[in-house]
Amino acid sequence: MIEETFVMIKPDGVRRKLIGEIIKRLEQKLMTIVDIKMEHLEQDKAEKLYEMHKGKDFFDMLVDYTISGPVVLVKIQGEEAVMNCRIVIGETYPEKRKAGSIRGDFSPYLTENIVHAASSKQDAKRELELFF
Numbered sequence: 818m819i820e821e822t823f824v825m826i827k828p829d830g831v832r833r834k835l836i837g838e839i840i841k842r843l844e845q846k847l848m849t850i851v852d853i854k855m856e857h858l859e860q861d862k863a864e865k866l867y868e869m870h871k872g873k874d875f876f877d878m879l880v881d882y883t884i885s886g887p888v889v890l891v892k893i894q895g896e897e898a899v900m901n902c903r904i905v906i907g908e909t910y911p912e913k914r915k916a917g918s919i920r921g922d923f924s925p926y927l928t929e930n931i932v933h934a935a936s937s938k939q940d941a942k943r944e945l946e947l948f949f
């Protein structure tokens with residue numbers, strides 16, 4: 818089923834000049850970019866994006882990293898887009914990442930992991946409403 822999801826190229830992805838590479842891989846999977854913009858997030862927006870992690874020991878570090886430079890916010894449409902974008906970006910935990918995924922190919926780190934994609938249909942709706 819065609820659906821929409823939210824992807825964010827994080828500050829390290831932008832700094833490392835991986836915007837084109839990330840968009841290429843998503844389009845290769847037949848995902849359609851329906852809206853895209855670059856923003857340097859304010860602290861409250863980053864805290865809202867990651868509100869499900871509030872109270873965890875890595876929350877402040879995660880927010881500081883997310884506001885450390887510009888990010889690219891992307892609205893995507895495609896077949897099972899939530900699931901397929903997660904496959905393209907790769908796993909959260911470094912030991913589970915497969916070569917061929919964006920994180921598997923470009924990041925050995927847990928926090929600085931290049932790109933975010935909404936993890937469920939509910940999160941996708943909430944995150945798209947936050948940024949678009």
Ligand code: CMP
Pocket residue numbers: 870875879909927928929930932933934
């Ligand atoms: P992301 O998939 O964007 O969603 C939450 C982010 O929190 C995750 O990527 C990582 O960047 C970060 N994260 C998740 N778990 C941890 C952890 N245990 N320690 C530090 N950062 C984490």
